[in-house]
Amino acid sequence: MYVTKTAPGYLRNLLPNSAPNQPDSFQHVLDDIQAKILPGVTHWQSPNYFAYYPSNSSVAGFLGEMLSAGQGGGVIQGTASEDVLVVLLAARDNVLRRAGKDALEKLVVYASDQTHSALQKACQIAGIHPENCRLLKANSSTNYELSPELLSETISHDLTIGLIPFFLCATVGTTSSTAVDPLLSIGKIAKSNGMWFHVDAAYAGSACVCPEFRHYMDGVEEADSFNMNAHKWFLTNFDCSALWVKFH
Ligand SMILES: Cc1ncc(COP(=O)(O)O)c(C=O)c1O
Incomplete structure (x- = not known):
């Protein structure tokens, strides 16, 4: 899925009302990103994304450019x-x-x-x-x-x-x-x-x-x-x- 199907504001209901007081495991944070954040992301950088226009080059691309451009x-x-x-x-x-x-x-x-x-x-x-x-x-x-x-x-x-x-x-x-x-x-x-x-x-x-x-x-x-x-x-x-x- 390259274009998100979520409605604006969907994330509000998935987040707690306040920040946690206790630390969380890193795996739990990654699971949250997977389950809650990624469904709302439109994958502008994907080579399979043909809607609108690409936003910018990939992070790997511009890092390579910075290293090689002298x-x-x-x-x-x-x-x-x-x-x-x-x-x-x-x-x-x-x-x-x-x-x-x-x-x-x-x-x-x-x-x-x-x-x-x-x-x-x-x-x-x-x-x-x-x-x-x-x-x-x-x-x-x-x-x-x-x-x-x-x-x-x-x-x-x-x-x-x-x-x-x-x-x-x-x-x-x-x-x-x-x-x-x-x-x-x-x-x-x-x-x-x-x-x-x-x-x-x-x-x-x-x-x-x-x-x-x-x-x-x-x-x-x-x-x-x-x-x-x-x-x-x-x-x-x-x-x-x-x-x-x-x-x-
Ligand atoms: C030495 C030189 N500079 C500049 C130009 C202008 O090029 P452009 O048509 O891409 O603006 C030319 C075009 O022939 C050229 O020979």
């Missing part, structure tokens, strides 16, 4: 655009807690001009001023990668004029030029400036499962968050975008 955790989102929006909002709220809510107009986001337009869209939704989105020029001399020197210079300049650099988005496999940003060096720049470092590997992330391509991920350990779309080269049906966020 230094962060993740949630499957619909798209990479949602991923970057979610982490941008988290980073924004994080920095505003330190800098004060009136600092919103000072917050600055950095990425190369090869970055997917999802970042600009997320900035608009998050209330980041369009003039504070630094889409730094990348060109063929650096294979369209974000230049660490240009990033450093731009951050230093923004700091001198009183702005607050708070978010860097790198890409592993830019949409139009397949560029891979130098994660290690730009990640360290982000960290030394107290910024959130997000890595968008929307389509190329799947390829990096292969040992021969894994070096493209070098430096990913600097990231505060990471996303890849299983619905691209993992050939999963739409929508399935995996987002990982480091514990803060």
Whole structure:
């Protein structure tokens, strides 16, 4: 029986009017649970329960997840655009807690001009001023990668004029030029400036499962968050975008 057949309030008549003064045997307590409590339980977690929707994962499941997830955790989102929006909002709220809510107009986001337009869209939704989105020029001399020197210079300049650099988005496999940003060096720049470092590997992330391509991920350990779309080269049906966020 997966759905209880008891009427609301049935348990009231099965319970004594007051708590016992003397201890009871554990077996007796278990017998009470079996006879009185379980008939009133709807078994939401049962694999044979098809009514409504499942409530959450099993206790064994989430304990396993906690043991194996390492230094962060993740949630499957619909798209990479949602991923970057979610982490941008988290980073924004994080920095505003330190800098004060009136600092919103000072917050600055950095990425190369090869970055997917999802970042600009997320900035608009998050209330980041369009003039504070630094889409730094990348060109063929650096294979369209974000230049660490240009990033450093731009951050230093923004700091001198009183702005607050708070978010860097790198890409592993830019949409139009397949560029891979130098994660290690730009990640360290982000960290030394107290910024959130997000890595968008929307389509190329799947390829990096292969040992021969894994070096493209070098430096990913600097990231505060990471996303890849299983619905691209993992050939999963739409929508399935995996987002990982480091514990803060
Ligand atoms: C590098 C990169 N980031 C983000 C996106 C946006 O992905 P989605 O359509 O899942 O929002 C794409 C889509 O092609 C992409 O190539």
